Amino acid sequence: MGRRGVLGVWLRRGLLAGAVALLVVLGLSHLVRVRYEDRIVPLSQAPEAPVALVFGAGLAPGGVPSAVLAQRLDTAVALWKAGRVKAVLVSGDNSDRFHDETRAMRRYLLERGLPEAAVLGDDSGLSTYDSCVRAFTVFQVRQALLVTQRFHLPRALFIANSVGMDAWGVAADEGRPSTRRYAVREMFSRVLALAMVVSGKAPAYPARRTETSGRPGP
Secondary structure: OOHHHHHHHHHHHHHHHHHHHHHHHHHHHHHHHHHOHHHEEOHHHOOOEEEEEEEOOOEEOOOEEOHHHHHHHHHHHHHHHOOOEEEEEEEOEOOEOOEOHHHHHHHHHHHOOOOHHHEEEEOEOOOHHHHHHHHHHOOOOOEEEEEEOOOOHHHHHHHHHHOOOEEEEEEOOOOOOOOOOOHHHHHHHHHHHHHHHHHOOOOOOOOOOOOOOOOOOO
16 A cells, blocks of 8 residues: 555544544534533523522723623522522632722622622632532532522532532523524534543632632521
């Protein structure tokens, strides 16, 4: 077999391996996506829970919540005002002193009428995985409503329920057109989340608590 024939064989093998790998990724991503899909409910049907867990989503210029994050926070406010939750745990990243998500999220909620005692903050929520694990292990959250956009909820619910939490999801963008903007990223992120859950990966900060931290109660 000539050099061109050998290259052709390796090319076909590479394409086959790539196709198999893609099918595996798609299959695992689908598993994560549908595992707790029945736990995504509209705000009006959300069960009562001690706490709503709101995930960070970046800040806009001026240190205020981004449009995506504001949607999540507005939904948490609505849940609290409807009596669905007693407290809101905001989980974000303040690793950069010019980008303190948790402080901005707390301020947003307080300005909209939530009492300070009902607003808990975790500034070590560096990822969805870390936020869920720390909510369970550090803040002792055993039952929660997860608040984020619809595309993000399957992954968040999979992590939270897999680590022991009884979690339901409320889509912050309920009633709005769905977007495919994050489809590819979520496909791979779901597979990564599955790997983290299976391996029992510890969060970056497994125990640290801050002055904005609290315990939402039983």
